[in-house]
Amino acid sequence: MGIKKIKRQKTIKVIKMEKLKPKVMALSLGIVGGLISLACLLFIALSPLEAVIKVSNSFMHGIDISSIAVKDTSFADSLLGFVIVVLGSMAVGYIFAVTYNWLNERVK
Numbered sequence: 001m002g003i004k005k006i007k008r009q010k011t012i013k014v015i016k017m018e019k020l021k022p023k024v025m026a027l028s029l030g031i032v033g034g035l036i037s038l039a040c041l042l043f044i045a046l047s048p049l050e051a052v053i054k055v056s057n058s059f060m061h062g063i064d065i066s067s068i069a070v071k072d073t074s075f076a077d078s079l080l081g082f083v084i085v086v087l088g089s090m091a092v093g094y095i096f097a098v099t100y101n102w103l104n105e106r107v108k
Helices: 022-046 049-059 075-106
Strands: none
Touching (some): 022 049
């Protein structure tokens, strides 16, 4: 009588990620974009122009903005920029969620 070896089969559990809710993602990115825009507005309003130029130049990867930098932006321009950032962020969030859900159904 021999001892039988029993082979165990590995069970692979496929976990499917939950779908993202496009409206929730849009609102989330809109809020984050708005907060970043407000932080930027506060930085520009409270900092000397030289500091704003130095920080902005570091974000622009070698582009010198010193010749176009202004400190006297109107409230209307600031509000319009804020609205554009929020709406743009919302659009990106919505498109991201829809694209993620579409890919999540097709890619294994």
